[in-house]
Amino acid sequence: MGKARQKIVIAGGGIGGLSAAMGLAGKGFQVTVLEQSEQFGEVGAGIQIGPNAFHAMDYLGVGDSCRAKAVYIDKLIMMDGLTGDEVAHIDVNEPFRARFGNPYAVIHRADLHGVFLDACRANADVTLITRQRAVRYETSASGARVITEKGDVFEGDAVIGADGVRSKIREQLTGGDELKLSGHVAYRAVLGIDEMPEDLRWNAATLWAGPKCHMVHYPLQGWKTFNLVATFVTDISNVGTNEPGTREEVLERFGHIVPRARKLLEVPKSWRRWVLGDREPIENWIDGRVVLLGDAAHPTHQYFAQGACMAMEDSVMLAHQLEVHGGDFAKAFAAYQKARIVRAYRVVLSSRMIGRHLYHAEGVERLIRNSIMGAKTQQQFYDGLAWLYGGNGLTEVAA
Secondary structure (H helix, E strand, C coil): CCCCCCEEEEECCCHHHHHHHHHHHCCCCEEEEECCCCCCCCCCCEEEECHHHHHHHHHHCCHHHHHHHCECCCEEEEEECCCCCEEEEEECCHHHHHHHCCCCEEEEHHHHHHHHHHHHHCCCCEEEECCCCEEEEEECCCCEEEEECCCCEEEECEEEECCCCCCHHHHHHHCCCCCEEEEEEEEEEEEEHHHCCHHHCCCEEEEEEECCEEEEEEEEHHHCEEEEEEEEECCCCCCCCCEEECHHHHHHHCCCCCHHHHHHHCCCCCEEEEEEEECCCCCCCEECCEEECHHHCCCCCHHHCCHHHHHHHHHHHHHHHHHHCCCCHHHHHHHHHHHHHHHHHHHHHHHHHHHHHHHCCCHHHHHHHHHHHHCCCHHHHHHHHHHHHCCCCHHHHHC
16 A cells, blocks of 8 residues: 555544544554543543444444443434423334444443544554644645644644644634534533433433423433433523533523423533534645544534544545555545535534424424424435435445
8 A cells, every 4th residue: 555654643532533543544554643631531421323333433443342332222202392292203223223234322422432542552553642732734745744732743644633623723724714603502411320210211312302492311331321411592602611510500491391301400410511513614624635534624513413423434434545545645635525525514514404493493493393203204214314324335435
């Protein structure tokens, strides 16, 4: 494959960066991953994994490890937060698995990240370095380098910007495009199984949809815990990332929701809150020997539960194209971008629409949503998700 032992530097040690490292090391590259924090780890709670993510994880060699830590739910359920009635559900049992070739599951974000971290640590071609925040890059005809906040320089034949929604690599590549705050704030908590009300201990990813708010809950960690996320629309603009939230604010924002659902929000003793943001789609992720991946390329709201999944798919496609093009970065990066850009931004724009018109609908729009969703058959739901879960070529790459 091209030059022997080409070296790639990855900025960012999240799920995107580590999955890229596994994909590239699997193709014979030597990879260095730079993480800004004091240790590799993942902030957050639960994450949903669609069949397309399992396709990617299998390709990257961690599918079985992830399956061992996942919880396999039976359904995706939407409840009407005003009436307490079920709007619709999607069965994710055997017919779903047969249709899409893999299951639908939920997992703790730290467990998923840990699987990739263990795989990277076990791979001699991956070097993991902490306390190094990428702040800029330099690229030439023969290579690229990352300069960190400390002033250290990491040289490679190419650089992957996988440094998340506030990516410094993207900022330089684009000249600085604005983070688009949604006005949506997500409160997150993890409950012990004994804290979860018995009448809501469902083996499902359940969404309670209310006017300008919604909440989601599902089991994690072998049914030892439950993930709880409460999201509402607000004009607050100064909310940060992973900061403490207040119980009073959550209860106030969900005061109009049926008691059966609202009582769940009274349980957590502490909350962490995030402001949700994304960026406008851009047509170019490449600057010479530098390319963007994951949230750095296409940050998205969580409403499609596909942020980490898209990053893993990126990693598969990037590794595949570098193999196909024999380590020719210019050709491989161009092919990777072409293969990913429409699909990734379809998720970004679809997530915006879901948040605006489906999960937070009010008035007549809510009635229309309930009517349309409630009338769908399981086959119609599956057909509507085929573009996403079918892999869009990923299954062929991963075969």
